[in-house]
Amino acid sequence: xxxxxxxxDNLIARYFAPLATDPGALGLSDDAAFIKPAxxxxxxxxxxxxxxxxxxxxxxAPQTIAAKALRINLSDLASKGAKPLGFLLTLAxxxxxxxxxxxxxxQGLREDIATYKCPLFGGDTVRSPGPVxxxxxxxxxxxxxxxxxxxxxxxxxxxxxxxxxxDAALGLGLRQGATWPLTDAQREHLNDxxxxxxxxxxxxxxxxxxxxxxxxxxxxxxxxLAKLCRVSGVAATIDASRVPLSAAAKAVTAADPAALETxxxxxxxxxxxxxxxxxxxxxxxxxxxxxxxxxxxxxxITEGEGARFHDAQGATLTFKRTSFSHF
Amino acid sequence: xxxxxxxxDNLIARYFAPLATDPGALGLSDDAAFIKPAxxxxxxxxxxxxxxxxxxxxxxAPQTIAAKALRINLSDLASKGAKPLGFLLTLAxxxxxxxxxxxxxxQGLREDIATYKCPLFGGDTVRSPGPVxxxxxxxxxxxxxxxxxxxxxxxxxxxxxxxxxxDAALGLGLRQGATWPLTDAQREHLNDxxxxxxxxxxxxxxxxxxxxxxxxxxxxxxxxLAKLCRVSGVAATIDASRVPLSAAAKAVTAADPAALETxxxxxxxxxxxxxxxxxxxxxxxxxxxxxxxxxxxxxxITEGEGARFHDAQGATLTFKRTSFSHF
Numbered sequence: 001x002x003x004x005x006x007x008x009d010n011l012i013a014r015y016f017a018p019l020a021t022d023p024g025a026l027g028l029s030d031d032a033a034f035i036k037p038a039x040x041x042x043x044x045x046x047x048x049x050x051x052x053x054x055x056x057x058x059x060x061a062p063q064t065i066a067a068k069a070l071r072i073n074l075s076d077l078a079s080k081g082a083k084p085l086g087f088l089l090t091l092a093x094x095x096x097x098x099x100x101x102x103x104x105x106x107q108g109l110r111e112d113i114a115t116y117k118c119p120l121f122g123g124d125t126v127r128s129p130g131p132v133x134x135x136x137x138x139x140x141x142x143x144x145x146x147x148x149x150x151x152x153x154x155x156x157x158x159x160x161x162x163x164x165x166x167d168a169a170l171g172l173g174l175r176q177g178a179t180w181p182l183t184d185a186q187r188e189h190l191n192d193x194x195x196x197x198x199x200x201x202x203x204x205x206x207x208x209x210x211x212x213x214x215x216x217x218x219x220x221x222x223x224x225l226a227k228l229c230r231v232s233g234v235a236a237t238i239d240a241s242r243v244p245l246s247a248a249a250k251a252v253t254a255a256d257p258a259a260l261e262t263x264x265x266x267x268x269x270x271x272x273x274x275x276x277x278x279x280x281x282x283x284x285x286x287x288x289x290x291x292x293x294x295x296x297x298x299x300x301i302t303e304g305e306g307a308r309f310h311d312a313q314g315a316t317l318t319f320k321r322t323s324f325s326h327f
Numbered sequence: 328x329x330x331x332x333x334x335x336d337n338l339i340a341r342y343f344a345p346l347a348t349d350p351g352a353l354g355l356s357d358d359a360a361f362i363k364p365a366x367x368x369x370x371x372x373x374x375x376x377x378x379x380x381x382x383x384x385x386x387x388a389p390q391t392i393a394a395k396a397l398r399i400n401l402s403d404l405a406s407k408g409a410k411p412l413g414f415l416l417t418l419a420x421x422x423x424x425x426x427x428x429x430x431x432x433x434q435g436l437r438e439d440i441a442t443y444k445c446p447l448f449g450g451d452t453v454r455s456p457g458p459v460x461x462x463x464x465x466x467x468x469x470x471x472x473x474x475x476x477x478x479x480x481x482x483x484x485x486x487x488x489x490x491x492x493x494d495a496a497l498g499l500g501l502r503q504g505a506t507w508p509l510t511d512a513q514r515e516h517l518n519d520x521x522x523x524x525x526x527x528x529x530x531x532x533x534x535x536x537x538x539x540x541x542x543x544x545x546x547x548x549x550x551x552l553a554k555l556c557r558v559s560g561v562a563a564t565i566d567a568s569r570v571p572l573s574a575a576a577k578a579v580t581a582a583d584p585a586a587l588e589t590x591x592x593x594x595x596x597x598x599x600x601x602x603x604x605x606x607x608x609x610x611x612x613x614x615x616x617x618x619x620x621x622x623x624x625x626x627x628i629t630e631g632e633g634a635r636f637h638d639a640q641g642a643t644l645t646f647k648r649t650s651f652s653h654f
Contacts, residue, residue, distance in 0.1 A: 006546070009554075024372075026476065029558050031403045031542050032373040032467075034474045042363035043370065045351075047415035047450045047464055054454055076358040088374035090417070090462040123374045127381055130457010135417040137374055137464030140359075147361045149353065215358050219333070227336075231356050 008125050015106035019113055019120040022086055033121040035085060037141050044082040044140040044147055048072045049090075052131030057175065062101050064195045065134060066108030072218065073138035074116055074199035075270040079216035081148040081208030082140030084116050084201070089123035090135040097132065116201060146208060148274070153213035153232035157275035157301040160284070162200045162293050164246040165221050167193035169266020170259065173252075181255050186248035193246075197270035203293040207274055210284035214274035220265040222319055224273055225307040235304030240264065241312035244296040264309065265319050275301055335452050342433040346440055346447040349413055360448040362412060364468050371409040371467040371474055375399050376417075379458030384502065389428050391522045392461060393435030399545065400465035401443055401526035402597040406543035408475040408535030409467030411443050411528070416450035417462040424459065443528060473535060475601070480540035480559035484602035484628040487611070489527045489620050491573040492548050494520035496593020497586065500579075508582050513575035520573075524597035530620040534601055537611035541601035547592040549646055551600055552634040562631030567591065568639035571623040591636065592646050602628055 024034045171194030288295040309317040351361045498521030615622040636644040
């Protein structure tokens with residue numbers, strides 16, 4: 001009798017089954033997996049996908065494509081105060097994808113699974129006449145009823161962001177041919193931030209304890225803050241000069257002031273944007289420092305509607321578009 | 328200030344937010360959703376995707392594409408003894424997909440969400456230069472530790488399948504131009520079975536209580552039974568003449584005996600294949616009858632390796648290929 005192993009089965013056995021280290025994944029040998037949140041916890045669910053030629057370049061290293069697909073979802077979990085538990089992976093592959101690409105992709109998954117303690121639970125591998133598409137459904141754990149929402153910011157709360165804003169959008173600008181006067185190290189920093197998000201999982205517990213509302217910045221700070229304000233029924237006043245920029249982003253905006261708009265409205269930051277009541281600001285800062293995640297206060301939530309950005313002199317900034325959309 | 332609503336946001340608000348009826352989905356207004364299995368239960372996880380031109384025809388009605396994407400996942404849940412709780416949806420759309428297509432797709436989702444009590448929890452909508460791709464991550468609920476595996480069949484167990492086998496593969500044959508002598512009703516039956524899987528959720532509880540092992544038949548009965556045998560470390564002897572065929576499939580195989588191989592090895596059945604210990608066979612049959620799902624005993628699990636199919640005279644059948652793969 002001939003083997004019952006299809007090419008897809010062989011691929012799963014070779015590259016993906018070794019990544020399914022949780023007992024509930026059953027080594028990917030079953031139709032489904034099972035998972036149970038710890039006592040007193042519930043699951044946080046998130047699905048985000050990336051498509052070749054849209055969200056990444058077709059010649060990006062397969063390791064970084066794998067890492068990006070996981071990290072954009074891990075970033076959402078961190079912003080909700082949740083810890084990762086694992087993920088399902090749907091991988092659409094064109095015919096011309098060969099074993100070396102798959103081996104490198106699986107290696108990228110393996111490294112991030114180890115780093116973020118986030119094993120594979122299952123998924124699907126399909127052929128597609130289109131480009132590579134990587135769709136991840138991520139599960140995290142959070143204390144019952146404690147998932148930090150977007151909709152709970154209150155007037156008087158302070159607005160914080162983690163890390164630095166705009167690096168990925170400027171890195172994309174470089175990939176698309178922008179000729180800013182940068183050192184090699186600055187250029188590499190921006191390129192890396194575009195290729196590889198740095199999800200702020202280390203801040204998840206701090207967000208859980210101290211943030212009144214939270215989301216991740218994936219479609220641009222200006223637009224994402226506007227979304228948070230809208231669902232919270234509040235406004236925000238932001239001092240754009242306090243928005244944290246990396247040395248590389250500062251070098252770009254010094255040479256090309258118009259690039260500040262790209263930094264503030266471009267996508268792919270994968271930083272946490274959260275609000276903290278004034279009573280908790282000090283404890284939030286101390287906890288963030290202990291977690292070794294830089295946080296910067298950039299403004300205040302107020303009554304009203306919309307997110308207003310002003311410069312250091314108080315003049316309102318206007319933007320051609322408020323957020324980035326691949327759609 | 329301009330609207331912060333991107334085209335993707337508008338599409339989600341219009342077509343998908345109304346489908347997110349569980350409180351944990353937060354009306355799709357947040358980065359993530361939350362879910363908690365009932366006390367004493369754990370979550371069953373499954374992700375399966377379909378791609379235009381591969382798993383469905385590009386001119387299929389959008390309602391049936393939506394339904395197929397959900398039902399292939401619901402079929403897995405049923406085979407594991409699990410009840411659906413909800414799903415995440417990743418939808419890749421080419422530029423030329425317009426509002427009428429989306430409205431019809433959402434209508435297909437809406438109907439199946441109502442039928443299967445399986446609301447939308449979130450997801451992602453992305454542009455793709457490729458064809459429509461629908462990726463679903465489905466969550467179900469099952470009593471702790473009770474998810475029915477593939478790997479637990481025992482020698483002496485009886486092998487059962489639900490419904491009828493081969494209809495979808497023969498329906499695909501019709502779509503691809505096969506000219507079998509069929510009545511219009513038979514033709515419609517096969518076409519429908521290809522377009523619209525009928526997940527056997529009504530049998531989930533019966534499977535949970537009485538099956539020793541279970542999986543759904545999605546890649547062809549012969550190949551899927553071989554997989555079950557391999558992971559269970561057993562063999563199976565199947566009387567092919569007992570495999571349940573619809574009147575339409577019988578008409579095809581009467582006219583074209585070679586089509587029996589298509590029926591037994593073709594994909595997309597979405598029936599349940601399960602094994603039941605002899606001590607439980609009677610109770611299994613009674614429960615299946617109460618659930619109004621037809622079940623047919625087709626053979627026996629034995630010691631050894633591989634799944635042997637024989638005809639009514641006992642002669643071993645051989646197949647050119649044992650299972651269908653889109654990959």
